[in-house]
Amino acid sequence: MRRVLVTGAASGLGAALTAAFRARGDEVLATDRSGADLTLDVTSEADWAAAVAEVERRWDGLDVLVHNAGVAGGGRLDVAEIEEWQRVxxxxxxxxxxxxxxxxxxLKRQRGGQVVAVASLAGLVHPAGMASYNAAKAGVxxxxxxIGHELAGYGVRAMAVCPSYFRTNLVASMSGRDEAVGAIVARLVEESPVTADDVAAAVLDGLDRGAELVLPDEFARAAYRLKLEDRSAYDQQMRAQAAKLERLT
Incomplete structure (x- = not known):
């Protein structure tokens, strides 16, 4: 039985992760801005301090910390405003x-634990029209x-999860001036064959394997493989996609 904290757990991938961990017999503290076991706005340092206090009160330790909370974003360089960048x-x-x-x-005190960060394929592959989201997820x-390097001496492991588009309500959090790009993203999410449950299953499998990077779906794996193995073809594909965006109004 693991002790797990999940952020952004009220819906979408966070809810799928919470269900998957609990199906394994793990104890989960589901956190979100509302509709969860504990209120946690990840932009609030006070909320994070309260989450630590609740973990210590409830379990006196934590085995898995899942950073899942996020918002969608994007927009062309001369359309998306700085306020949008700041939010993302x-x-x-x-x-x-x-x-x-x-x-x-x-984590240092208990000398162990696992950190899971839900990033995105956008953290590895960087299409035009998604600069703020690409930058944020590459940062993740x-x-x-x-984290994996700095805390290795304390027995802490870290794993980044980088799915491509999958069916979730994350796109509902997308706002900004570039409505044309937003519509494209919404369509790609809606048409994806990958579900939040699929991604959650890949996360648990990655934890079982001790993975440091998880690409849950074949599209993500193929796109990243192209970048690593044929950079010229990757650049051509990205620039062709950028040219299509230039034709949008």
């Missing part, structure tokens, strides 16, 4: 930073690797 970075990247600031002393991937 504040939730998706700095939300995780606040969580690690709060929980690292506990880099941050997760740093």
């Amino acid at each position: 970075l504040d939730v998706n990247l700095l939300g995780m930073a606040r969580g690690m600031w709060a929980f690292t002393p506990l 991937v880099a941050f997760t690797e740093t």
Whole structure:
């Protein structure tokens, strides 16, 4: 039985992860801004401190910390406004930073644990029209690797999860001036054959294997493989996609 905290657990992938862990017999503290076991706004340092206090009260330790809370974002470079960048970075990247600031002393003290960060294929592969989201999720991937290195001496492991588009309600959190890009993202999410349950199953499998990077679906694996093995073809594909965006109004 593992003791698990999941952020953004009220819906979507967070709810699927919570159900998957509990089906394994794990105890889960499901957190979200509302509709969960514990209120946790990842942009609030006070909420993170309260989460640590609740974990210590309830379990006196934590086996798995899952950074899942996030918002969608994007938009072309000359369309998306700086306020949109700030929102995406504040939730998706700095939300995780606040969580690690709060929980690292506990992880060090207990000399063990697992950190799981739900990033995105956008953290590894960077299509046009998604600059803020790409930057935030690439930061999550880099941050997760740093955690794994920095806390290895304390027995703490870190794993980044990088799915491509999958069916979830995350797109409902997407807002901003570039409505044309938002419509494309919504369509890709709606048409994806991958579900939140599929991604949750891949996360638990990755934990079982001790993986450091999980690409849950074949599209994500193929896209990242293309970037690693044929950078010229990857660049051509990304620039062709960028050219299509230029034709949008």
